[in-house]
Amino acid sequence: MTDKYPYEPKPDDRSDNVEKLQGMVQDTIQNIEKAHDTMKHSSGEEKEKIKEKNKRREEAIEGMRQEIKDEAKQ
Template identity: 80%
Template sequence: MSKDYKSKPDDRSDNVEKLQSMVQDTIENIEEAHETMKFSSEEEKQKIQEKNKRREQSIKGMRAEIKDEYNYNND
């Protein structure tokens, strides 16, 4: 017995807003991590710094994707 599944159409209309929200959340996480570092051991500070570097790279990628999505939706 097989089921027929229909794929959903590609709805990219709100991707820019979703990505902008993700960027904002990530920035807030970086800021919170900076506050946490004030009370952390040296080892924990190092881990937080490394994680924040990864977060910053993610933000760069999301911002590039925002530009792509904006261009896609406005062509």
């Protein structure tokens, strides 16, 4: 009988998680700043969509920062 999955899974390497998360936070902050610039030239519904998306981005940043704290403890 042939093994359905002939390759071994890669070990869970979490050594650079904090660095990756910090990069993601920086990227998200840059996206928020770009969105603020876009909002200056937007109005109505488009502006509201950008505000909502930035709110979700800020919530994501909080989650990533908490994850960074958790990873740093380990």
